[in-house]
Amino acid sequence: MEFIELRSDTCTLPTKEMRQAMAAAEVGDDVYGEDPTVNALEELSADIMGKEAALFLASGTMANLVAILTHCRRGEEIILEADSHIYYYECGGLSALAGAFPRPLPGKRGFISPEQLQQALRPPDIHFPATTLLCLENTHNRGGGSVLSVEKTEELAAIAHRAGLKVHLDGARIFNAALALDVDVKKLAAPVDSVMFCLSKGLSAPAGSILAGSREFIEEARRQRKLVGGGMRQAGILAAAGLVALNKMRERLHEDHEHAQLLAAALEEGGQFRVEKPETNIINVWLPAGKDLNAFIENCRQKGLLITARGPGSFRLVTNRHIGKGEVKKAVSILYSALNEL
Numbered sequence: 001m002e003f004i005e006l007r008s009d010t011c012t013l014p015t016k017e018m019r020q021a022m023a024a025a026e027v028g029d030d031v032y033g034e035d036p037t038v039n040a041l042e043e044l045s046a047d048i049m050g051k052e053a054a055l056f057l058a059s060g061t062m063a064n065l066v067a068i069l070t071h072c073r074r075g076e077e078i079i080l081e082a083d084s085h086i087y088y089y090e091c092g093g094l095s096a097l098a099g100a101f102p103r104p105l106p107g108k109r110g111f112i113s114p115e116q117l118q119q120a121l122r123p124p125d126i127h128f129p130a131t132t133l134l135c136l137e138n139t140h141n142r143g144g145g146s147v148l149s150v151e152k153t154e155e156l157a158a159i160a161h162r163a164g165l166k167v168h169l170d171g172a173r174i175f176n177a178a179l180a181l182d183v184d185v186k187k188l189a190a191p192v193d194s195v196m197f198c199l200s201k202g203l204s205a206p207a208g209s210i211l212a213g214s215r216e217f218i219e220e221a222r223r224q225r226k227l228v229g230g231g232m233r234q235a236g237i238l239a240a241a242g243l244v245a246l247n248k249m250r251e252r253l254h255e256d257h258e259h260a261q262l263l264a265a266a267l268e269e270g271g272q273f274r275v276e277k278p279e280t281n282i283i284n285v286w287l288p289a290g291k292d293l294n295a296f297i298e299n300c301r302q303k304g305l306l307i308t309a310r311g312p313g314s315f316r317l318v319t320n321r322h323i324g325k326g327e328v329k330k331a332v333s334i335l336y337s338a339l340n341e342l
């Protein structure tokens with residue numbers, strides 16, 4: 001059966017151009033810094049983010065972990081939002097592997113307020129861990145692809161910096177955020193010390209994420225990447241697809257946002273689901289009270305639609321390159337028939 005794929009934009013397949021670039025990629029040993037394609041991808045990434053340097057990593061999870069290992073020592077406290085990907089979906093790696101101590105704050109659609117951050121900052125005292133890092137996420141995954149403005153990013157980063165913290169931005173979908181805000185992505189990255197973004201989500205590369213920051217930060221991050229086994233040798237094969245992703249695929253993300261709007265509006269029209277208004281390509285949806293979420297997801301699968309649970313009674317739809325207007329229409333009809341059969 002041909003499935004309609006709304007589980008995640010991570011499921012996007014590489015384009016023909018990516019596969020050709022991968023086959024033709026010039027490669028070398030990247031641990032020696034000798035892979036020209038990885039070097040080109042890192043240079044382009046740093047340039048796009050407006051940072052001094054960048055590093056290619058296997059995944060977004062690894063890039064966030066390496067950022068934390070580079071910014072923090074064991075026992076230090078990280079302030080982050082309670083639904084953030086780093087806290088919620090990364091196997092507790094910040095503690096298990098980096099030895100950091102998380103201070104999760106509840107946010108609104110993924111974002112904490114400047115007041116909350118201010119209140120969470122405690123004066124130096126031997127009872128408290130040293131707080132050294134603030135992590136932000138833009139767009140926010142569990143917030144339903146919600147977007148943090150340049151001004152809010154600046155405000156939160158300024159409070160953190162005044163208190164001596166560094167700021168890391170999980171920008172897995174930062175190009176979606178920049179598009180929704182109609183700003184250059186550099187403006188979203190400028191207030192933070194490090195930024196991570198994924199090549200393998202809406203941009204459709206088969207694998208890979210980038211961490212960008214100051215030259216000094218990236219030099220140390222390169223060592224931390226080696227520590228976690230992330231030195232990948234002839235990684236230019238993957239970086240070649242990443243270059244196509246950055247050069248060719250950013251310009252089509254607006255289609256995913258438009259399809260998310262269409263999908264949300266059509267679902268809402270039926271009146272049975274509670275649908276959160278999408279800001280980018282992720283839609284959070286709630287089933288009517290008392291309906292069995294697992295049975296609903298299985299019904300959808302049997303009818304050819306793939307979706308994922310996000311919490312009790314709630315699921316997520318993520319538009320991506322493989323979803324056009326036809327798929328949106330079909331998905332809405334499957335979602336309603338799957339609900340009516342419960």
Ligand code: TLP
Pocket residue numbers: 007008009010058059060061062085086089137139140141170172173198200209
């Ligand atoms: N998110 C995945 C799942 O892990 C939930 C998805 O399907 O959305 N930061 C953010 C904000 C993310 O959404 C993700 C992936 C990551 C980091 C991790 O990236 P990968 O999957 O490359 O490790």
